[in-house]
Amino acid sequence: MAKSNKAVSMFTARRHGQSLLAEMADLLHNLAKSLYDPYRPELHYMRGPGPKWHAKHDPAPAAMNAVPVLARIRVKA
Numbered sequence: 001m002a003k004s005n006k007a008v009s010m011f012t013a014r015r016h017g018q019s020l021l022a023e024m025a026d027l028l029h030n031l032a033k034s035l036y037d038p039y040r041p042e043l044h045y046m047r048g049p050g051p052k053w054h055a056k057h058d059p060a061p062a063a064m065n066a067v068p069v070l071a072r073i074r075v076k077a
Contacts, residue, residue, distance in 0.1 A: 049057075
């Protein structure tokens, strides 16, 4: 609905004799605004998998896979 209102207002603005220079300035302003938009959602929302994902998909730690081995220890008495 908002898009159609914008289109109507742009049409009426042009109909009332908006100059070519004003239209070009508006175009350049909108282009610069869209090219240099500081909003970057990937910096805020896309941070990678969380702890639940890692608990489910990561392999068990190496300490859990270790096999106990008997070793000979020399003790000086």
